[in-house]
Amino acid sequence: MNVLGIDVGAGAVKFAVFSKDGLRSFMGEEPTARTYPAFQAQLLDICGRLEKSHGIAAVGVGVPGFISLAERVIERSPNMRFLDGMALERDLAAALALPLAVDNDANAAALGEFLSLDEPRPACFVHLTLGSGIGSGIVLSGRIFHGSDGFAAELGHLLVNSQGRPCGCGNSGCAETESSETGIVRSYQEFACAPDPLSSRDVFARWQAGDEAAREAFRRAGTFLGVLLSQIVYALNPGRISIGGGVAAAGEALLAPAREELARRVVAKAAAGTRIEAARLGNGAGMAGAAALARQQPS
Numbered sequence: 506m507n508v509l510g511i512d513v514g515a516g517a518v519k520f521a522v523f524s525k526d527g528l529r530s531f532m533g534e535e536p537t538a539r540t541y542p543a544f545q546a547q548l549l550d551i552c553g554r555l556e557k558s559h560g561i562a563a564v565g566v567g568v569p570g571f572i573s574l575a576e577r578v579i580e581r582s583p584n585m586r587f588l589d590g591m592a593l594e595r596d597l598a599a600a601l602a603l604p605l606a607v608d609n610d611a612n613a614a615a616l617g618e619f620l621s622l623d624e625p626r627p628a629c630f631v632h633l634t635l636g637s638g639i640g641s642g643i644v645l646s647g648r649i650f651h652g653s654d655g656f657a658a659e660l661g662h663l664l665v666n667s668q669g670r671p672c673g674c675g676n677s678g679c680a681e682t683e684s685s686e687t688g689i690v691r692s693y694q695e696f697a698c699a700p701d702p703l704s705s706r707d708v709f710a711r712w713q714a715g716d717e718a719a720r721e722a723f724r725r726a727g728t729f730l731g732v733l734l735s736q737i738v739y740a741l742n743p744g745r746i747s748i749g750g751g752v753a754a755a756g757e758a759l760l761a762p763a764r765e766e767l768a769r770r771v772v773a774k775a776a777a778g779t780r781i782e783a784a785r786l787g788n789g790a791g792m793a794g795a796a797a798l799a800r801q802q803p804s
């Protein structure tokens with residue numbers, strides 16, 4: 506059966522149809538609507554169109570935000586505030602005659618990356634998406650781990666620097682204040698004493714050109730990423746941690762200092778048992794994972 510996987514971001518809604526073998530047969534993208542009623546109508550319109558053209562049998566949606574497990578309500582969506590308090594799954598299900606699953610976008614991406622691995626897959630798998638923040642998901646025995654109430658796997662808000670910067674969550678020193686795109690740009694601006702606005706891609710281009718401040722910025726981000734990895738390894742002992750997102754395109758500039766720091770902090774056997782590698786699916790992980798969630802729904 507064909508299933509539809511939808512990956513919602515603040516800027517764009519991406520969607521793809523997957524066959525029962527997991528092959529992608531169609532992909533589309535459109536700008537995300539700006540109000541809740543328009544957003545609901547947009548998702549229903551996408552579902553309606555693809556049901557007609559591709560005969561989809563179920564729909565999975567990944568959305569940014571904290572989703573409570575019991576009430577199926579989006580408690581808070583920091584980058585899409587119109588979703589705060591909304592029961593998106595219930596509202597869509599009321600208008601849709603197809604099985605539907607809604608989960609956090611980072612959880613969906615983790616499931617998508619997990620399923621892209623060759624078998625045998627690890628019993629415990631962690632995926633980190635380094636973007637403007639750090640999204641993360643944990644897959645245990647092939648299923649997304651939600652914790653007791655749905656708020657598990659917020660790994661970007663683990664403390665890595667007790668003297669660190671304020672974070673959007675209200676704490677300070679969280680991993681995402683150091684190792685996200687925002688963190689890298691901020692470090693570069695501090696090291697280069699340059700307040701100009703620029704992107705993490707610009708900083709990486711300067712790193713490639715041998716810019717010393719850019720090297721320091723990536724080394725700092727990678728080192729704090731290693732601190733985060735050491736906490737994940739000791740808490741979960743995952744067989745594999747994959748790193749995706751815009752910053753991950755910097756590859757070894759980030760991963761080499763992260764592995765070094767991990768090796769410094771964790772007993773050798775535990776570190777050796779965890780493979781740290783770049784994500785495989787890139788931007789497609791969220792759609793693939795949402796489609797896998799759709800497939801897990803009873804029809």
Ligand SMILES: [Zn+2]
Nearest residue numbers: 662672674679
């Ligand atoms: Zn935080």
